Amino acid sequence: MTTIGVAGAGSIGASLIRLLHTSPAARSLRLKTVLVRDAARPRPELPAGTPLTACPAELTDDPQIDVVVELLGGVEEPFRIVSRALSQGKAVVTANKNLLAERGPELFALAAERRLPLGYEASVCAGIPIIRTLEEALRAERITALEGILNGTSNYLLTRMSEERAAYAQCLADAQRLGLAEPDPTYDVSGQDAACKAGILATLAFGAYVDCRRLPVTGIDGLGLEDVRQAEVMGYRIKLVAAVRRAAGDRVDAEVAAVLLPLQHPLASIRMECNAVRIESEGLGETLLAGKGAGPAPTGVSLLADLLDIAAGRGRIPTDGHPFLAGAAELADRQASAARYYLRLAVADRPGTLAQVAGCFASQGISLASVLQPEVPELAGGSLVPLILTTHSTDRRRLDLVLAALSAAGCGRSVVLRIGEH
Known part of the structure; x- marks a missing residue:
């Protein structure tokens, strides 16, 4: 029996906790503690009797806990909790893309030093197994390019504008009402969320750390309905695309931007809040992965898959050759x-x-x-x-x-x- 501690009980944390109680696959896992900011607040979304604490040490320092799952969001507090858990000999699973994109080299170095698995499939594209594909299925391939629709909020807005000829402001208001966009949507519509995920995928695809803060990024917040109409008249569809390519001298050519894609392009047909990643490689040619890239349910499924791998002894322990530990990639101009x-x-x-x-x-x-x-x-x-x-x-x-x-x-x-x- 593998004992689990979970940091964070928001929508994603609640989804994972429910899976730990209801999924037949989770019978070898036991939830011991859930870290929250206010342990006294009623939480009807959690199963009755879920053990809560507001003290991080009850998660990171408990000798009975084997794996800590970090779902807090942000960077600094999660970094303290994850690094402490690793230093105490615990495996870690996280869905925190910002944490990995900014502090990944430090965390993977600590995991490698302690010989502990660090699972992060849920950090990019939620239910799409893109990280597993890059780390395992394509590990013998030489990847030449990768491009993807990595932000569901922006794709929802662009789909509505295209199919309904609805104005950007109206689509955004609807997305916020449905919970697909935050009250402050800047992080999504500016392209920063996609850039964060692109940095992680580029690191894995090209074998060296790509710092997302160095990528050129533009979002969709300046687009108008006229741009969407004109693009389609010309035979294109506008999508927010994260694109990375192997350039001369093994440099990485990368950007996140709204792009006019030909209608026959595989990413042009990706609708609403779905995500997709298209990979070009020397042996296989083109590989496309698409599906639900956001939301509590798909993210919870990916988190549980990482936990099951660790419980079965299949968790991937980073070595000195891990892409996050191979030094910084040189970016093309x-x-x-x-x-x-x-x-x-x-x-x-x-x-x-x-x-x-x-x-x-x-x-x-x-x-x-x-x-x-x-x-x-x-x-x-x-x-x-x-x-x-x-x-x-x-x-x-x-x-x-x-x-x-x-x-x-x-x-x-x-x-x-x-x-x-x-």
Whole structure:
């Protein structure tokens, strides 16, 4: 019998605790203690008699507890609890992507030193076994690229905007009402959540630590319904994509951004809050994993799978060669990567504006593939109107010079999206 201590009894913690009481697979596991911030508060969502404590030491220092499951969220407090548990000889399971993305090298070093398993399947894409796939099924492969839809909230918003032609603000309000978005959705819609997960996956895929805080990130909060409509007219669908690729000299080329994907691209059909990861490798070619990437139930299932592995002696103990312990990956200069772009500019409604804009692009050697100026109601002179452009392949550094020149000339806020490949 393996004895479990759980830190955190929020929605994910409650889901795991219910599984520990009801799943036939969990009969070899015994829950001893649940760490909460207020042990006196009634918790009807937990099975009756669940043992609660507000003292971390009753979890980390209890010699009867074999495995500590960390589900608190955040970084500093979880780091103290997980590092203490490992130092006391306990295996650890966590769903905390922020903890691993920022402090992973330290925790994996401690786990390797103590020869203890550290399970983290639930930290990325919840019920999709992407970490197990990278660590086990593809461990003999040379991965060349990985791209994924890693944030369910953003994908829900973009799906609603696409399929219902609903405005961003309305979709966000609905997502918050349904519990799919936080009251403050910034972490999700800004792309930071996806970047955190991308750092973990890139580390595993390319064998060296990729710090998510170094990745270029843009979100979906600046998009409008007009962008979604225009993309689909051109045969694309907008998705928030985390993309990492093996570049020259084994550098890692990575970004998180809203991208125009061709409709036939495998990620373009991923709907609502589902997640998906597409892997390119030398031997297998393309591998696609898709499913429920968020929510208490799928996350609880992944946590339980890690616990069962540890109880059966199959928990993976990190060694000196673990990707989180192999030093920092060298990142490629994303600004130098060539790509096509979609732009929606806000330009002055006066004669000669189109020629001025085209001249700015020409001055940087950027060729335009298409230009569209949607008709708008007649406005007072000097008002800004939309101008939609697509470019041929160029690097982002030159494009940024064009945008700076246009801004200096009086153009308003721009939307810039990379156009993905088939």
